[in-house]
Amino acid sequence: MSRTTLKLVTIIAEPVLEEQLVGELHRLGARGHTVSVAHGAGSRGLHAADPPGQVIRVECLVTPEVADRILDHVAGHYFEDYSVVAFVSQVEVVRAGKYA
Secondary structure (H helix, E strand, C coil): CCCEEEEEEEEEECHHHHHHHHHHHHHCCCCCCEEEEEECEECCEECCCCCCCEEEEEEEEECHHHHHHHHHHHHHHCCCCCCCEEEEEEEEECCHHHCC
């Protein structure tokens, strides 16, 4: 089975940002996404949400170029005013044409 190396971009954010983030991911080149509800605490304690600590985890598989665009955009538009964490991992996927 053939595998291709792509980037897995993960964004952990306040739930209020879900619709906006998902739209931006697609405008920046992502072909799909997965959103999960999660909970946790950071350096400032529980995330400010209702219920306290609830966050969303948005993930997408993209090319390295798209990953860079997404991370630059998230850092430039969200880090200062929102509780957001963004990171990228290198992954191997099958059916790469579906994602890139």
